[in-house]
Amino acid sequence: MAVRISIGDTSFLSQDGESLLDCLSRNGVSVPHSCRSGVCQSCLMQVTAGPAPEAAQIGLKPTLQQQKFVLACQCKSDQDISVAFPGAAGGDLPAVIAGKDRLNHNVLRLYLKPDGDFSCEPGQYLTLINRDGVARSYSVANDPARDGHIELHIRLLKDGLMSGFIEKAGIGEPVTIRGPAGSCFYVRGDGAYPIVLAGTGTGLAPLYGVARQALAHGHTGEIRLLHGALREADLYLVAELQDLALRHPNFHYIPCVLKGEAERFYRAGNIEEITMSILPGDKSRTHLFLCGAPEFVTALKRKAFLGGVASKHIFSDAFLPTKSAPVAA
């Protein structure tokens, strides 16, 4: 059954089973998007007339749900609806690039200064939108409310639309940020449970945020942070993490290099296996954080769960890459 989708003063008929994102894109309306999986939240839109499908609101904050915000890539309405772009009501905030530095041969650290109040838990992610309307998710490595700026770690990809843009962008470049979202963050509790953080590549960004937040709150349980890299040169923040371990006896930094050599400062081998081998005996109380490559996150999540870690204590963000539009039939 075809339904009518109105935006501004135009409207379109959506095809059977087509998402709001696909319908608008097919008709030449450009909607920022990336994962097409309901995760990155870059395709946020607001329903201004008609019902908001429940399935399109999964993962959104209650305040946004109440205002009938939806994820366009997950939105399949069986009734006519009117929609609008989110704007300030959806939490869009202007920001500028305040600084950049290199963390290794292909990772940049980006500092953003929001023009207004932005707070999130370290480890959550935000949507970064540039002047061309490209939208991508990035995880926050610090506590922005405390520091007055946002720290992101961005892996430079060949032909990457956003990472390429950031590599070239100058200080003062205006961007838009939206969010935060995600549940990868430190929960205070009794502060004594064991924490294991494992990430590949820039998956370190949220974990670095969670670890520093846990230590700042005086967490007393053991914290183990494993950073997986293909080669030694792909590790980063090594000195900072080693220093953190020196200052906090309950914090342990375990770099893992897949193509590594024996008897170096890191462990040579597969981060999945190394993580499984160092899981504390007290598995049912262990909180496990997994971030980075989707295959890694999915596989280790399952292994750790089967190994005895409680599902409610597993927090993960798979860094899903951008998916292109389905080819028209």
Added chain:
Amino acid sequence: MASLYERLGGANAVNAAVDIFYRKVLADDRVNGFFDDVDMDRQIAKQKGFLTMAFGGPNSYTGKSMRDGHKHLVARGLNDAHVDAIIEILGSTLSELGVAAADIAEVAAIAESVRKDVLNR
């Protein structure tokens, strides 16, 4: 007398059972093929819904939603033997949690009552 759902312990029982139940499902070669390519967080949420229903608790399942929700699995070969296996795993989960045999039988009967819808017959 308290309802089955109350006797089992309500939402707490569902939360206690879901990890044990889903671990058994993932470890069981008869059925784990149906769960290979699905997101674990979403599965845990779905299994909670299933357990709440099977425990006689409040749920929003209808015959139609059961049918729609399993159509793609039936197309992949879901049959009576798989439903038997799930009911068996449900029973061993509950006995591990110390649930009385009579209550386990009641749960199995509820799970049994949706077999036709699950298999789209």
